[in-house]
Amino acid sequence: MISKRTAIRLSDGRELIYFDETADSGRAKWPDTRQLPPPPPTSQLRYDPLVDEWVAVAAHRQTRTFLPPTDKCPLCPSTPDFASEIPAPDYDVVVFENQFPSFSDRVKAGEITELTDMVPVRPGVGRCEVVCFTSDHNSSFGALTPERVRTVVDALADRTTEMSALTGVAQVFPFENRGIEIGVTLSHPHGQIYAYPMVPPRTQAMLRAARKHAEHTGGRNLYADVLAAERKAQVRVVTANEHWTAYVPAASRWPFEIQLAPNRQVLDIPALTDAERDAFGPIYLDILKRFDALFDRPMPYISAWHQAVTGEGRDLGYLHLQLFSIRRAADKLKFLAGSESAMGAFINDIVPETAAQILRDVR
Numbered sequence: 187m188i189s190k191r192t193a194i195r196l197s198d199g200r201e202l203i204y205f206d207e208t209a210d211s212g213r214a215k216w217p218d219t220r221q222l223p224p225p226p227p228t229s230q231l232r233y234d235p236l237v238d239e240w241v242a243v244a245a246h247r248q249t250r251t252f253l254p255p256t257d258k259c260p261l262c263p264s265t266p267d268f269a270s271e272i273p274a275p276d277y278d279v280v281v282f283e284n285q286f287p288s289f290s291d292r293v294k295a296g297e298i299t300e301l302t303d304m305v306p307v308r309p310g311v312g313r314c315e316v317v318c319f320t321s322d323h324n325s326s327f328g329a330l331t332p333e334r335v336r337t338v339v340d341a342l343a344d345r346t347t348e349m350s351a352l353t354g355v356a357q358v359f360p361f362e363n364r365g366i367e368i369g370v371t372l373s374h375p376h377g378q379i380y381a382y383p384m385v386p387p388r389t390q391a392m393l394r395a396a397r398k399h400a401e402h403t404g405g406r407n408l409y410a411d412v413l414a415a416e417r418k419a420q421v422r423v424v425t426a427n428e429h430w431t432a433y434v435p436a437a438s439r440w441p442f443e444i445q446l447a448p449n450r451q452v453l454d455i456p457a458l459t460d461a462e463r464d465a466f467g468p469i470y471l472d473i474l475k476r477f478d479a480l481f482d483r484p485m486p487y488i489s490a491w492h493q494a495v496t497g498e499g500r501d502l503g504y505l506h507l508q509l510f511s512i513r514r515a516a517d518k519l520k521f522l523a524g525s526e527s528a529m530g531a532f533i534n535d536i537v538p539e540t541a542a543q544i545l546r547d548v549r
Contacts, residue, residue: 205281211274230308261318281379283316290311313355336467355496407504408502409504416431422542452504452505453504477509479549480513485513514535
């Protein structure tokens with residue numbers, strides 16, 4: 187649980203926030219001594235009329251840091267020999283604006299121009315932040331204590347509240363990419379938060395399905411009904427506690443996929459009660475340990491928080507965490523090839539009920 191929140195500015199003007207578990211951390215006394223160039227302008231959003239979707243074009247991200255050596259890791263605390271993104275010599279949890287953001291509020295005059303009448307372009311206004319879970323470079327989220335997980339959840343709640351209030355933000359999306367197989371560019375345990383200037387395609391699809399269900403059932407919430415059905419059937423439930431249920435979706439797209447949801451309808455992370463926040467850590471850490479035990483090696487995964495949108499359709503939301511891996515066997519990965527990449531039609535290699543049984547049995 188957060189005892190102290192300390193915000194500072196890095197040398198290029200970006201915001202950094204320490205979330206500390208003790209009140210006398212003294213983080214603010216450590217300034218950023220680097221001479222950094224100004225942050226890049228925001229991305230372009232280009233509309234694809236063929237599928238009614240917006241695509242972000244952020245050319246400056248081509249030069250972002252890529253798998254640096256441990257002694258040059260920008261997410262480790264600063265040392266006398268290397269000034270990182272975090273000026274203090276240690277930290278509990280820290281959040282800062284991404285140096286190479288996909289979305290930001292830094293709009294460069296004349297940068298965004300129309301392409302054609304069919305392809306409008308607008309600034310990718312939003313915000314992207316990095317969340318460091320621990321100062322230990324060789325650790326992982328699964329190795330955190332339940333108390334540290336609670337601090338992370340509180341930090342995500344803080345950032346969701348602030349980022350949801352930014353002008354033009356449609357949805358706030360916290361996530362973690364883990365493993366070089368997933369495509370991470372920094373191995374230090376960390377996640378990210380995107381404040382999208384548009385409603386992403388998956389959320390759009392979920393909202394369409396939720397509206398249709400509500401219309402046909404007199405206003406019932408779709409996710410709540412799905413969760414209730416899974417809890418009743420039990421066949422795909424992996425584990426549960428008083429406040430959370432972890433289950434394999436009946437129509438999983440990924441070889442090993444779990445959705446972890448609060449047992450009551452909650453719109454976003456800030457809406458979680460203290461009891462729900464405390465109960466999240468033990469069950470999530472249990473799931474991560476099961477993932478790593480599947481093939482006796484660190485499991486590459488994506489962990490994605492699905493929260494309610496900030497505008498129309500917000501009441502249809504139901505907070506849940508989607509955890510999935512592209513590893514389908516000890517020596518095999520699921521690549522998104524022709525059907526998935528070109529057509530968006532997923533073909534799963536493992537029967538979801540089998541995956542649930544495997545995850546229940548593994549320790």
